[in-house]
Amino acid sequence: MPEPWQSQVEALGRFIRSQRRLANLSLRELAELTNVSNPYLSQIERGLHEPSVRVLRSIARALNVSAETLLAQAGLLEDPPPEEADMDVAGPTTEQAIRSDRFLSDAQKEALLAVYRSYRAAGPTPG
Amino acid sequence: MPEPWQSQVEALGRFIRSQRRLANLSLRELAELTNVSNPYLSQIERGLHEPSVRVLRSIARALNVSAETLLAQAGLLEDPPPEEADMDVAGPTTEQAIRSDRFLSDAQKEALLAVYRSYRAAGPTPG
DNA sequence: AGCGGATGCTTGAAATACTTAGCATGGGTC
DNA sequence: GACCCATGCTAAGTATTTCAAGCATCCGCT
Numbered sequence: 001m002p003e004p005w006q007s008q009v010e011a012l013g014r015f016i017r018s019q020r021r022l023a024n025l026s027l028r029e030l031a032e033l034t035n036v037s038n039p040y041l042s043q044i045e046r047g048l049h050e051p052s053v054r055v056l057r058s059i060a061r062a063l064n065v066s067a068e069t070l071l072a073q074a075g076l077l078e079d080p081p082p083e084e085a086d087m088d089v090a091g092p093t094t095e096q097a098i099r100s101d102r103f104l105s106d107a108q109k110e111a112l113l114a115v116y117r118s119y120r121a122a123g124p125t126p127g
Numbered sequence: 128m129p130e131p132w133q134s135q136v137e138a139l140g141r142f143i144r145s146q147r148r149l150a151n152l153s154l155r156e157l158a159e160l161t162n163v164s165n166p167y168l169s170q171i172e173r174g175l176h177e178p179s180v181r182v183l184r185s186i187a188r189a190l191n192v193s194a195e196t197l198l199a200q201a202g203l204l205e206d207p208p209p210e211e212a213d214m215d216v217a218g219p220t221t222e223q224a225i226r227s228d229r230f231l232s233d234a235q236k237e238a239l240l241a242v243y244r245s246y247r248a249a250g251p252t253p254g
Numbered sequence: 255a256g257c258g259g260a261t262g263c264t265t266g267a268a269a270t271a272c273t274t275a276g277c278a279t280g281g282g283t284c
Numbered sequence: 285g286a287c288c289c290a291t292g293c294t295a296a297g298t299a300t301t302t303c304a305a306g307c308a309t310c311c312g313c314t
Contacts, residue, residue, distance in 0.1 A: 018233050022226045022240060026291060037273050042293060049271060052301090053180060057203050064223050067203050068195070076184050076194050097224035098243075108246045115242060124232035154262060164303050169262060176301065179271085 008075040010047030015073045017045040019063045033062035050074075135202040137174030142200045144172040146190045160189035177201075 020030050027045075031038035036055050043049050044059075051059070056074065060067040071077050098104070098112050147157050158165035163182050170176050171186075178186070183201065187194045198204050225231070225239050 019226060022233070022236050023222070024240075024244070027293095028291080038291095039274085039293070039295095040272055043272090046293095050180065052271065053177065053183070053198070053201055053203055055272085056180065065227065067198070069227070071180070071194070071198065071203070074180055076180050076198070094221075094224040094228045097221040101221045103247050104243075112239070112242060112246065115239060119235045119239065120230050124230065124235065153260075155260085165261095166263070166265090166304085167302055169264095170302090173263095179301070182302085 006047065009050050012050075012070075012073045012075070013045045013047040015070075016041075016059060016063070019065055020045070023063055025063075030059075030062055034058040133174065136177050139177075139197070139200045139202075140172045140174040142197075143168075143186060143190070146192055147172070150190055152189075157186075157189055161185040 020027075025033070027038040027041050030036075031041055034041070034055070035058060040049070040055075041059075044051050044055070056070055057067060060070045068077060094116060095113065098109055098116065101109065104112065147154075152160070154165040154168050157163075158168055161168070161182065162185060167176070167182075168186075171178050171182070183197055184194060187197045195204060221243060222240065225236055225243065228236065231239065
């Protein structure tokens, strides 16, 4: 059925690709983590296929995003009920996360927070 | 791929069947509501197949059950002990927070992550 | 008994998810 | 230049999902 169900698949793919890149993973690396072949991941990210529940779950785990988030993108969850699912429920906000990061010195935290706040003050720059 | 899906799939099927019967629906009636063929629904309910996200969603709608409930039954939403690969335990949360930050664009996220990773690679700078 | 309809199930065939092997480009390094 | 090696992608095949058509009971009715 070639229906506008396509657009949802494309949105899901774009989301996965962006998350994979933010995690600094290649297709092959993600493939290894998920036990899904890299060509198939490529096709998913380009919106050519609707992945099964099994594949969605392993992708969600590998990318450290909640399954709910992924499924909302996949169009399974009607409206995003957990608006802050990934952050406020499963973890702290970005500021809190940076402040409590054990691997950063105080100076590093301050620098990172300065960058973060400047971004938020400036607003998102698309492009 | 090996087996222990069988049990999850069977549990999902039993759940759907029980919900359908509670709603006083025949297979054909549910098939009409979901646009899924009745033989296939039969197979799903008997745990012979793992349905796609698409059919899971329409079943959830037709049975007036939340998609989350169905997915929990399907084994997607469980929360296994977050074993970190071979790395850190605190790193992911900052990364995760940045990646899911609603106020940053992808480009900003990437830049911020690059700074964060360089800090971690360098180690804490004292003083 | 014999019909009509409703139920759940089986059976191949069509569609689509998924894999293995390999191609093409791009970035180093000698 | 040439030689890795990593990246994303295509091609062609296998495996799995999903469907249309039909089978087998069962139940109520006359």
